[in-house]
Amino acid sequence: MNLTLRVWRQSGRDDAGRMVTYQVEDVSPDMSFLEMLDVLNERLIVEGDDPIAFDHDCREGICGMCGMVINGVAHGEQRATTTCQLHMRHFEDGATITIEPWRAAPFPVVKDLVVDRSAFDRIIQAGGFVSVPAGSAPDAHSVPVRKEDADAAFDAATCIGCGACVAACPNGSASLFTAAKITHLGLLPQGQPERLSRAKAMVDQMDAEGFGGCTNTGECTAVCPKGIPLDAIAQMNSDYLKANTK
């Protein structure tokens, strides 16, 4: 396949940035999207040009490091798929593909397609944990957990912290990410003691980082590679409300 790529290039935080067009030839349909970019970058290096910077690590959809807005959609149009899992067989020969970084004020661009998502770590710092020092835990079987609860907690816990939900949201809200953690821990008996204080601290931190509010557009869950459902946000709001009226 031959493709035209329009890629966002920005040398650093203070650069205004611009779209730059590249032609790539002989792309195999079995290549992953990132392998296609690797091939382009190899060429750019040999030609002495600055290759396109992008974040990636595991390349199997679990570390949450990769992320690009592809043809206007976070992680591309393929549902429930991270950028690194996207394969070229889903594109037409001769197509033009636009590639941009996550765009949201709390995620400043570091270079090209690389953004700073440290705000997510700070939301977790605010309360996304169960306080349990190493060595103090009771036997794992001392508290049975209903299978339904364990499964639902797992589903919420699969969030990879990629930030696509923020990039897709017209308000730049981090509600889906934050709610996923609140739901995961809030569904388990181990998470109960800190449940309300956790919800309050995390939501307040999310606001302090400058993420927008949720208006239920559902764009987040549509792009979420792990299919975190919108219900999680309702759960978060309910816990948050309870925390504030307590």
Added chain:
Amino acid sequence: MKYSEGPEIRDTKAPSGPVEERWEKRKFSAKLVNPANKRKLNVIVVGTGLAGGSAAATLGELGYNVKSFCYQDSPRRAHSIAAQGGINAAKNYRGDGDSIYRLFYDTVKGGDFRSRESNVYRLAQVSVNIIDQAVAQGVPFAREYGGLLDTRSFGGAQVSRTFYARGQTGQQLLLGAYQALERQVAAGTVTMHTRHEMLDLIVADGRARGVIVRDMVTGEIERHLADAVVLATGGYGNVFFLSTNAKGCNTTAIWRAHERGAYFANPCYTQIHPTCIPVSGEYQSKLTLMSESLRNDGRVWVPLRMNDTRAPGDIPDEERDYYLERIYPAFGNLVPRDIASRAAKNVCDEGRGVGPGGLGVYLDFRDAIARLGRPAVEKKYGNLFEMYERITGENPYDVPMRIYPAVHYTMGGLWVDYDLQSTIPGLFVIGEANFSDHGANRLGASALMQGLADGYFVLPTTIGDYLAAGPFGDVDDEAVAEAEIRVRTKIDRLLAVNGTRTPDSFHRELGKLMWDYCGMERTEESLRKALERIPELRKEFWENVKVTGTNEELNQVLEKAGRVADFFDLAELMCLDALVRTESCGGHFRAESQDADGEALRDDEHFAHVSAWEYTASGEPVLHKEPLEYEYVKMTQRSYK
């Protein structure tokens, strides 16, 4: 490559006495640090995977002043996140005859009698606490309808002791450790440095006292000083270019420590995982593992005939060779990884491989679907099937999966004693980065166990014994300056070459060479060839690599070039180690050392030792042997027939 032999290592600091009492004994004899003193003691932890994340969180909780580093943008992205299958623990919740002793026994045997009994026993003991800790943190392990934890049996084990969270056990365990770590960041006991790469170790007055790191966003070279340094930087499987490791996994931190004086143990012990998705083309950037739990229900086969090009569904049962079930009737599809991998290579070498280039075997769920029904199979393996289809475009419910072995894990690593301390005082090494517990072959679901055992339970105790004598005072300025100059010189050198080949093109070539000559099967001839070829390629690298841009920016080409440069040196030591060890054991298969059935043949008389390599400036390493003695598990030739 020349080498010489130095004195044996006789004392690993393990207490004596009955094996089940040794860890208790060590814990009791370890000096305690006065709580008021802890805040004055600085500890650097490099790496935020299961080992480093759990260690930094625990040390912070204990009150030490911790600095934590990782090269990703968040500690949650460490490669441990990708572990799929599960974590072992001797809980015996099933009452199926498991015990600490059995896990110990299985691990020593699985490691082909090349690990230490004391360490392995401790690992089995501590395994029990890990599950308790993880559950208390809210790790959502799979559960049964009664609300209790579910387990499964995993490659090579005849008891069901593997705890799991669907196909994402590593993710859930790492998030538990990450959350504990972030809690300490909020508490102010841990300072987190993301997008920082450790490029050198500061050794002053014979002690590890800090690290030189590069801020990967600004290029700034920073010095961080401490009373002790912990390396938890993971494995070096990426020396093969293609592996199941994340793209950023590297050897730089441990190699630099090796150059500063830490011995490197058993570098040639590499684990090849039997169930990975085969290579599809030249551009391939990494290999994806399909969890080995698939072998519980999937059956491995190839056509009986050579070059059989029929679609798998058109090949009748009597023309299929379920070779693992045929050769190993007792264990069948569940034989250990090295055996399954080599068997796959053998049938492909015979010309019976399937898929592009004949480098693949089938992993077939037809019978499991017929027996259990599709919904049951879907529930167990749904996400793995989906992952497979995403990559290959084929649906494993209809067509058998194609799998082929790939490099997965490195049992070798920096040598550590029972306290997990390297040969540099004050430098501790944990997780996959050390060599300690798996011998010549690691059992499935035991790496997560070891990483968390090291980080939550072992290191926090043993490092206290070292730190009790601290704080160690000011660090000699000259030692710091020297380390910094070394880092700057190397970066300047890389930027100055301005050749015509990319770092990746060298890495690919080195990886291919290692796979061909130091991969699943090694011979004297292949290893000699590699040892001849690696220095030539390294020379070309330093004369012809092209690194674009400057140091003072986010520069992924520069990062890559630095890592590839270190892989060359490591590759050489791996080949030397493999050449010197003329026996076969675990993941190290020397074609010259096999029995009549083609099984690995150990040579206990000459090789029942750890090979610990000392770096010397002349480039000629010194080999120190640590003899291995077995008081409990009788040395036998492994047999899975």
